[in-house]
Amino acid sequence: MKTDLRVLKTKDALHESLLSLLKERALESISITEICKAAKINRGTFYQHYGKVEDLFEEYFKEIMKDLAESYQAPYKYVERIETTKLNPATIRIFHHIEKFKKFYFIVFSKNVPLAYYYLLFDEIHVLMKEDFIAHQKIDKDVAVDMLSAYQSNAILGMVIEWYRQDFNKSAAEMNEQLVAILNLRLGG
Known part of the structure; x- marks a missing residue:
């Protein structure tokens, strides 16, 4: 099954946002809102792929x-x-x-x-x-x-x-x- 290019771009943006935030703080202190804001996506999109920040990191x-x-x-x-x-x-x-x-x-x-x-x-x-x-x-x-x-x-x-x-x-x-x-x-x- 081929993955949608939009999904790949969204996940890449989320990964990059997480990395950027991890430079400053530990994983457990990073919120979904911060990740979404940095990735320029809405929370609903995040929840389509992940349940929590730890899922994204994993x-x-x-x-x-x-x-x-x-x-x-x-x-x-x-x-x-x-x-x-x-x-x-x-x-x-x-x-x-x-x-x-x-x-x-x-x-x-x-x-x-x-x-x-x-x-x-x-x-x-x-x-x-x-x-x-x-x-x-x-x-x-x-x-x-x-x-x-x-x-x-x-x-x-x-x-x-x-x-x-x-x-x-x-x-x-x-x-x-x-x-x-x-x-x-x-x-x-």
């Missing part, structure tokens, strides 16, 4: 996480198992995803927003990593997959946070190169 977050999952899986289009020494940085799409949704990530990593946003993102990446390790990687039996995926998730998020702290001044391609270099780094050996 839809937008799921859209971003769907794109994140697709971006994370991109290197597997070419190989079953990734060997970091043979990994082509051009196949990595996660940093391109961050660039695409930069406005959202500026909010998530801001010191002014609740830590809950970080944990929502961490949980999504943690699941992606865990599924990846189970499906594609050989794991030593002494290593707990949950711990490994948590470690790797925080490593990726650490890179993204540092990129954010540098105002995203590197390109996604440069970040891809940096990730591959880090993955191939052998410490203490």
